[in-house]
Amino acid sequence: MLSALEVITTVVVGLMVGVEFSVAFVINPILSALPDDASQMGHSHGGRMLGAVMPFWYIGSLVLAALWAVAGWHHHGTGLVITAAALLIVSVIMSLLLLVPINNRNKAWTPENRPEDWKEQLNRWDRWHYVRVAVIVGAFTLLVTALV
Known part of the structure; x- marks a missing residue:
C-alpha cells in the first residue's frame, strides 16, 4: 500500500511540475510572441482552462504527500517527504496570494476591456510563476529522492 502511494504521489507531482514548467518556458513565451489581441486572448483562455484544474492538482498533490508522510512515518525518507509537503504548502500559499488574483483578472479580459x-x-x-516552478521542482526532487 505504501509503495503504491509513493508512486502515485510522485507521478502526480511530476506531471504537475511538467505542466507548470511547460507553461513557464514553452506556452507563455509562445503566447507572448503573438500579436497583442491574440496574445491576450490566449493567456486569458489558458488562465480559464488551467485555473479550473490546477487548484485540485495542487491540493491533491499536497494531500498525497501528507498521506505518504503519515503512512511512512517510521520509514526511511520521511523527512524528505515532510519537506516536500512543506514546499507544496508554500506553492499553494504563493498561488493563493500572488498568482490567483492576477489570473482571476486575466481570465476575464478581452481585447475590448483589458487594462492598459x-x-x-x-x-x-x-x-512569480518561475519562483513557484522552482518550489515545486524542489518538492518533486525531494519525493524522488525519498523513493531511493
Missing part, C-alpha cells in the same frame, strides 16, 4: 497595464500584470504573474 495588462502586459505588466502578466509579466508579474510570469515572475
